[in-house]
Amino acid sequence: MTHPTHQHLAIHAAVLTVSDTRTVADDKSGQRIQTLLEEASFTLAGYQIVADEPTEIAHHVQSWCADQTVHAIIVTGGTGFTARDQTYDVIVPLFEKEMTGFGEIFRTLSYDEIGAKAMFSRATAGSCQQTAIYVLPGSTNAVTLAMTKLIVPTIQHFVGELRRL
Numbered sequence: 036m037t038h039p040t041h042q043h044l045a046i047h048a049a050v051l052t053v054s055d056t057r058t059v060a061d062d063k064s065g066q067r068i069q070t071l072l073e074e075a076s077f078t079l080a081g082y083q084i085v086a087d088e089p090t091e092i093a094h095h096v097q098s099w100c101a102d103q104t105v106h107a108i109i110v111t112g113g114t115g116f117t118a119r120d121q122t123y124d125v126i127v128p129l130f131e132k133e134m135t136g137f138g139e140i141f142r143t144l145s146y147d148e149i150g151a152k153a154m155f156s157r158a159t160a161g162s163c164q165q166t167a168i169y170v171l172p173g174s175t176n177a178v179t180l181a182m183t184k185l186i187v188p189t190i191q192h193f194v195g196e197l198r199r200l
Contacts, residue, residue: 041195046106048072048190049081049099053092053112053122054173057084064111064171064178071182072109077190080105087113092125100129100164106194108166109186112173114157123157126170130161134193137169141181148180160193167193 050072052065062084069079081099085091092113099105113122127133137160145153158181160169167190171181 041191044191044195046072046075046077046190046194047080047104048077048107048109049095049105050079050083051092051095051099051108051110052082052084052173053087053110054084055086055119057112059084063175064173067175067178068109068111068182071179071187075187087119087121089121089125092122093129096126096129096163096168100166100168105166106198107190108168109171109182110169111171111178114170114172116155116157120157122170123159126168127159127161129163130168131163133159133161135159137185141171141185144180144184145177148176162193162197165197167197 050065050068052062065082069082072079083095085095096108099108110122110126113120138158141158142153142156145156156172158171162168169186171178
């Protein structure tokens with residue numbers, strides 16, 4: 036018996052941009068995620084921009100996790116080390132399981148592009164209520180790297196495994 040790949044699974048993904056300054060008009064990272072989802076024939080299930088406030092971040096992630104029509108959540112922004120960067124700290128406790136390999140591989144790929152500063156990223160992934168969650172830096176280059184090298188090629192498998200009985 037072969038391991039299922041779930042390569043034909045329809046994906047509905049929500050995008051959350053965490054920023055104190057971004058608007059819909061200038062949210063290049065959020066727009067890039069949406070474009071790459073569309074190019075992969077995945078469906079945008081929701082899109083929001085929220086301030087880097089723990090209650091706002093948690094509210095959107097938890098409500099999308101509770102919605103059975105949302106298979107994945109991709110969060111961009113708030114993964115660094117400034118006092119306002121709280122995304123990682125809010126989302127990781129929500130995980131039922133963390134995919135530590137995602138952050139490790141993301142930082143390795145980032146290192147090839149930006150050098151030692153890659154270690155400052157707290158990018159990660161995990162699951163909550165059968166929903167795949169990805170936490171990415173706010174830079175457009177980082178989002179493009181994560182989406183093209185890691186998320187788009189494997190999201191169907193991740194979601195399929197989460198929903199497999």
